[in-house]
Amino acid sequence: MGRPVLPLILDRLAVNADPWFWALRAITGVDPVDPRDAGKIGRMAEAWLAWGREQKLTP
Amino acid sequence: MGSRTEADAIADLERWFSRLRTGTYKVTSAYDRKYNCAAFAAGQTDTWWEPAPDGYWPPGVPSEYTVDAYAAAYGSIGFVECDTATSERGFEKIAIYGDNGDFVHAARQLPSGVWTSKLGRAEDIEHETLQQLEGNGQWEYRFVVKFMKRRWTTKADG
Numbered sequence: 001m002g003r004p005v006l007p008l009i010l011d012r013l014a015v016n017a018d019p020w021f022w023a024l025r026a027i028t029g030v031d032p033v034d035p036r037d038a039g040k041i042g043r044m045a046e047a048w049l050a051w052g053r054e055q056k057l058t059p
Numbered sequence: 060m061g062s063r064t065e066a067d068a069i070a071d072l073e074r075w076f077s078r079l080r081t082g083t084y085k086v087t088s089a090y091d092r093k094y095n096c097a098a099f100a101a102g103q104t105d106t107w108w109e110p111a112p113d114g115y116w117p118p119g120v121p122s123e124y125t126v127d128a129y130a131a132a133y134g135s136i137g138f139v140e141c142d143t144a145t146s147e148r149g150f151e152k153i154a155i156y157g158d159n160g161d162f163v164h165a166a167r168q169l170p171s172g173v174w175t176s177k178l179g180r181a182e183d184i185e186h187e188t189l190q191q192l193e194g195n196g197q198w199e200y201r202f203v204v205k206f207m208k209r210r211w212t213t214k215a216d217g
Contacts, residue, residue, distance in 0.1 A: 017092055018180075022113055031112060039106040039115025041093050 002027055010052040017045040024048055063090060068182050075178075075198035082187030092180045097129060099177035100153045100165035101136055108132065126157040126204055129165065138207035144189055146172035150208040154189050157204035164192065164200035170211070 006027060009020050021044055025031050032051040037043040052058040068086050073079050097108035098115070107114040110122035117135035121128045130140065133153060144154055146168060154174070156164040166176040166189060175185045176192060186192065192200045 019092070019107060019113065025112070033112070035112070038111060038113075039098070039108060041107050 006052065006055075007057050010049060010058045013045050014049055014058070017041050019044070021048065071181070072178065072184065075196070076192055077194055077196055077199065079186070079191050082191045084184050084186040084191060086182045086184050087175065088177075088183035090181050091183075094177065096164050096166075096177040096179065097132070097162075099175070099183065100167045101133065102167070124162055125160055126155055126162050127160070129155060129162040130205055130207065133165075133207050137209040137212075139209065141206045141208045144168070144203070144206055147208065149210055151211050152206055152208045154203045155205040155207070156189075156192070156200040156202060158201040166192070 033044045033047045094104045098106045117132050120131045152168040154166045166174045173185050177183050189203050
């Protein structure tokens with residue numbers, strides 16, 4: 001496990017916004033979510049998906 | 060019922076909660092991942108309440124998964140501890156389920172005296188008693204350990 005699973009987690013996040021944020025933070029060591037969006041699952045997912053695109057982990 | 064039929068939801072719920080059928084209950088919402096039981100008990104259905112940074116957490120409240128921290132979170136929106144689940148005119152109540160000091164679930168009392176709960180990421184239900192969700196099974200919420208109340212702030216005043 002580790003970074004190789006990131007695309008899978010991000011794909012799942014894109015489909016159903018399951019709160020995988022703790023796993024993403026643990027694997028990547030970063031948190032792209034604006035603290036003001038904490039608890040807003042859709043916005044938290046969008047922040048991670050944008051991060052994934054920047055990292056070229058997802059299309 | 061959103062992503063699954065009501066029949067499927069009921070089958071799952073009755074498998075997860077062995078005491079559910081000891082009282083009346085009904086499914087009142089679709090499956091929804093946008094909010095959790097802690098938020099729902101606080102009256103919110105657009106936010107996931109969880110100690111920071113995994114969700115919204117009231118400022119100044121310890122980021123811990125303990126009954127005491129969750130009680131403090133509810134305290135930040137006006138709830139104070141009380142002794143019983145008995146319905147009191149003019150007050151809404153919440154019940155906190157815990158396991159050895161750890162928070163497990165919260166339910167909210169409706170003006171009718173019936174309780175309502177968001178079951179994890181699954182459906183909301185109305186349930187006649189708090190005991191219907193108690194138990195030591197894998198998905199059951201252990202036992203109610205704390206009650207809190209605040210004055211109704213809406214037209215639903217009892």
